[in-house]
Structures are given as structure tokens and as C-alpha cells.
Amino acid sequence: MYKTGILNSDISKVLSDLGHTDRIVIADCGLPIPKGVRKIDLALTFGVPSFENVFEIVLKHMSVQKMIFAEEIKTENKALFEKVSQTKVEQQFVSHETFKVLTQDTVAIIRTGEATPFANVILESDVLF
Template identity: 45%
Template sequence: MKRTALLHAELSHAIATLGHGDMLVIGDVGLPIPNGPRRIDLALTPGIPAVADVLRVVLEEMQVEKAVIATEAMERNSGQLPTWCQLPVVPGTVSHEEFKRLTQQARVMVRTGECTPYANVILVAGVTF
């Protein structure tokens, strides 16, 4: 049995196979998922699991070089980072429409049960050396 926090085998494998610059998206329940990326659906019921919970565990496993969120997520929070968005890097921002276009380049899309509008983040894999 694994000793780290991430017990979901498919998500653990997806992170382990990311290369430098590959993108992993953690999205709310309403974020459209394009045909290309691998889809990992964790949504159980509205709100479960929350983006913040999934993000926290993914960040324990993944080296993140940069991150991207939608400008609208910050606008809904008076220009501040939303509470769900605890990252080791300062995220870049793009419009929600551009965010959705960027997801087409992702290697992995993780769907949560989050129901907060614009609670989506793109994580770009870094290197550990």
C-alpha cells in the first residue's frame, strides 16, 4: 500500500507519467472536458470532492512549475486568489474562454464535484532536479 496521501491509482499513475511542461487540469463539475485529454472523474455528489481537497493531495505528488486560473475566479473574489486556490506558485490568469481552449492541450483532466463557478486550475509539470 502507498505511503503518500494520494491513494487513487489512476490519478497517481497519471501524475507519474507526466513530463516537463505537461498539463494536468483540476476542474469543477461543470468544466467541459475535451476529447483529447485523459479523463479522471472523481465527482461523487455536488461538492464532493472539492477542488481544494483534490488540489492539496495532487500538490503532494506533483512538481508544479506554473499554474493558470481564470480571471473570473479572481474577479468573483475581489481580485484576490480564491480560498480553494492554495498553490506553490503564483498562478497566471486568462479569460475563462481561453482557459477552456488551453484544456485541449492537457494530458489529464480531473473532474471534481466542486460547484463553485470558475473553480478550475491548470497545473504545468515541472522537474524535480
């Protein structure tokens, strides 16, 4: 049995299979999921689990070289923007419309119960060496 790490077997499998530059999304409960992209639905109710909880745990277990956010997070969700800005990972900002297009080329979208605006991120996988 898996002793440490992420207990959700779907997330654990996705992270184990990532290659360099593969991308996953951590999303609020309102982000559209493109057809053909794997959805890992963790949402139980509004706010549970939160974007922040899932984001922090995934970052502990994934080597990330870049994070992509919608530009709108800076003005429409300042509290979350301030928290995610504290990471030392490269950050890129695009329009929300562009963000939604980029989700079409991701390995999986992890849907949280987050119900605040623009609480979404695309995480781009790094290499360990």
C-alpha cells in the first residue's frame, strides 16, 4: 500500500505518468472541462476541498517549472493571487479565454470545490535532473 504522498489514486497515477512539459490543471468548480481531457472530480460541496488545499498538496508532490494563471486573478481574487504569488515557480498570466483554450491540451483537470473567481492554475511539469 502507498505509504506516503497523495492518497487519491487518480491524482497519484497522473503525477507518476507526467513527462517534461506535460500540463495538469487545478480548477475551481466552475471551469469548463474540455471534451477528451481527463477530469478528476474532488468537489464535495462549495469550498470543499479548497483550491489552496489541493494546490499546496500537489505542489509538494510534483516538480513544476511553470504555473499559468488567468490575468483576472490579480484583480478578481486578490487574496488567492497573493498566496500563489509567494511560490518560487515561474508564473505566466494569460486572459481567461486563452486559459480555457490552454486547458484543452492538458493531461488532466483536478476539479476542486472552490467557488471563488479565477481559482485555476495550469501546472507545467519539470524534470528532476
